[in-house]
Amino acid sequence: MNNTDQLVHWLLGSLELQTTVFHVGQYCGRWRASTAGRALGSFHLVLHGDCYLHLEGAEPIALQPQDGVFLLRDIPHFLSPEQERTAVLPQVAMLPLNAAAASDATGLACGYFHFRTALSALIVDSFPDYVILRADDPSLRAARALLNLILEEGGDDPEQPSPLIARLVELLFFYVMRHVAQSDVVASGLLALARRTEFKPLLDHLMQAPGENWSTDEMARVTHMSRASFYKHFVDASGQPPAQFLLSLRMKIAAQHLHAGESVERTAEHVGYRSHAAFSRAFKKVIGEQPGAYRRGVRARDNLRQLN
Template identity: 65%
Template sequence: MDTDRLVHWLLGSLELDTTIFHVGQYCGRWRASTAGRSLASFHLVLHGECWLHLDEGTEPVRLGPRDGVFLLRDLPHFISPSPDRGAVLTPAPMQPLSAGEPGTTGLACGFFEFHGALGGLLINSFPRHVVMRADDLSLQAAAPLFDLILAEAVHGACPSPDAPSPLIARLADVLFFYVIRHVARQDDVAAGLWAVARRTEFAPLLSQLLDEPGQDWSIERMAGLAHMSRASFCKHFLEASGQPPAQFLVLLRMRIAAQRLQAGDSIDRAAEHVGYRSYAAFSRAFKKVMGTQPGAWRRQRQQREQGGAPALH
């Protein structure tokens, strides 16, 4: 299965909330961290350089201009201007950002959160952290986003480092989508949706599930497409995805139904498209995956779109 096709479908299904914690610059002896808030987080280097310190005993990671780190778990860590983990550094207030003042490090730091079962599947599939490098040719298209964030922080409506422009959160959203696509193409993603797509015996099945979610997808039929017995299919699919095939199918169907609802389909048409003839059965499945009834979910989405971007929190 074409990985980009899977990525594009997934990006259209994700509900991502990004909160910018602060945007500004440090100078002198400083230390900063987003750990301890039970959220995934990120640090983007807008100018200057710094060092990322993770677990004890691991080498520090140098970060330069247009580099970034996405911590997909709430990991103990800190960023500092020194590669020496034991250097005596104290938290210092972040100053307003300027355009590359010598001896300073410009950062955009924040948190992101996925909603719904598909977001959990994504996070469980990814490594604990991802370092984005400016010299990575596969990520060059994302480089202008750093410049846009820097320009917005310097010239936009940012009264202080702790009150950045809401536009920066939207730019960070786009940047993270580049990271998702980048990681999805790597070979070290060992579980979840990506693993299913990369297993040659499952890729044709996943392609057909996305194309025809409303078909009668019995375990026997899915196993047949994978050229396995029912027992072998269930065992290997669970090992790859972390979920039984039937549960995985419901997850995909409800996310596809949500996309149809957002595109303007009626509830009945969205339900029929993913194989449900009973409104009650569809509603129960939708609430289990999406957290609310389909009608309420659509109203919430419409209110959000009419009211503009969600408020930062």
């Protein structure tokens, strides 16, 4: 497994995602569907038929059966069967997937997702606003099997979809995120650095020994660059200065150790902090809560999942 693949697996292993399916069914005639305006990520999966995704300031995107859209941020958008951005489209009721429908009917599974922890939100910061899943993409063959299972679970009531669909969509999300992480669309952050040959040895060192005294000069030495050249190229690739990036990386690693049950004291030492107070301040700055509270929250969520 190469450096980038290891990093992708490490990041995906840190994501905590909760999915809610809003409705599963089909539209006929002229219609408009959107999940915008709720300050959540969302998705639309095309189960059968064709439609268009309309985004502000962009050309309509044609969607075909088993294509999908994952909107990682809440951005204005809507789906419709028409390529033109019609000013007014009627609000029509969604029919069950198994209901008799016209040949131009479009089956959709739509819903929302949010990231349970601040760490999860940090991980997707470098991803684009939206991701298009294409049914004919050979690198997503396994994802197509999940789409077929979602179609089988469609049910009779568009407003009361099977709870299994939410779990299937979560699995689908991880396939899509891995696909995106390994592509060229990630513009900044950890994954962008991992794709730059000159920074791969540095990333490996930072992840293996985050607690070492990593000054900018030392990081430049590992990459065999001058300090000025390293700083410029690093900021271009990651979108942030080396010190800020290092802080973020250390706290992401710390969050993973806390998630695994390690004590706050041992975690702080692993990422280079001898002072509990200094570690707590740094952790709260990046993750958004105190390390002890984060650890307790993870354990509470794990216990709840076991009960369910």
